[in-house]
Amino acid sequence: MGQLPFIAVEGPIGVGKTSLSKKLASQFDFHLLKEIVEENPFLGKFYDNIEEWSFQTEMFFLCNRFKQLEDIDTKYLGEGKPVVADYHISKNMIFARRTLREEQFFKYSQIFDILTHDMPRPNMVVYLHASLNTLLERIRMRNRDVEANIQASYLQQLSQDYEEFMNNFEKENPDIPVIRLNGDHIDFVKYQEDLNYIVDQVEQHLNKGEVIK
Numbered sequence: 001m002g003q004l005p006f007i008a009v010e011g012p013i014g015v016g017k018t019s020l021s022k023k024l025a026s027q028f029d030f031h032l033l034k035e036i037v038e039e040n041p042f043l044g045k046f047y048d049n050i051e052e053w054s055f056q057t058e059m060f061f062l063c064n065r066f067k068q069l070e071d072i073d074t075k076y077l078g079e080g081k082p083v084v085a086d087y088h089i090s091k092n093m094i095f096a097r098r099t100l101r102e103e104q105f106f107k108y109s110q111i112f113d114i115l116t117h118d119m120p121r122p123n124m125v126v127y128l129h130a131s132l133n134t135l136l137e138r139i140r141m142r143n144r145d146v147e148a149n150i151q152a153s154y155l156q157q158l159s160q161d162y163e164e165f166m167n168n169f170e171k172e173n174p175d176i177p178v179i180r181l182n183g184d185h186i187d188f189v190k191y192q193e194d195l196n197y198i199v200d201q202v203e204q205h206l207n208k209g210e211v212i213k
Helices: 017-028 043-050 050-079 091-099 100-115 134-141 151-170 192-207
Strands: 006-010 031-033 084-085 124-128 178-182
Touching: 006 017, 006 091, 017 031, 017 084, 017 124, 017 192, 031 050, 031 151, 043 050, 050 084, 050 100, 091 100, 091 151, 124 151, 124 192, 134 151, 151 178
Parallel strands: 006 084, 006 124, 031 084, 124 178
Antiparallel strands: none
């Protein structure tokens, strides 16, 4: 018996998660779950001084994503409505492990486990990755004020963290399909054929019975 589709689109900052999530939600008529980013009052300060503002930033994201997942569970998945999200809740741990001091991370991980242990988890992941130059160019083009001070070194490390996370995720969750897409070679915003390719990949997994439409 398959599960109701809950697709997460993941990847580092600037890779195009929200753009792709919107297109997939429209294509399959799924509910779109967008993470709260620019509403985070600590984010601009975080990019100015990561060590000083990391705990506040990560806790804000965690609490908001927890509330979103609660709503998704009751208002959509619980009502038989498929969902596509532009993040996976586990991304919290990718960022927290990189930015928090050891004692902060210990506290944070305990709170994370308590909040998320019974929350719905995506049963398909679309993983977008790209080179540092591509990420920096896309961040420059979208011109968000809160991202003005992102350091290239931080972004490069984040990309490596994502790659390690996704490799481990696939090993630990062999039952959850992961669709890997190289953002250097695919531009689903400019080229309809690139979007068609991605939609076809998702469709194939939906039709395999891993998840049900």
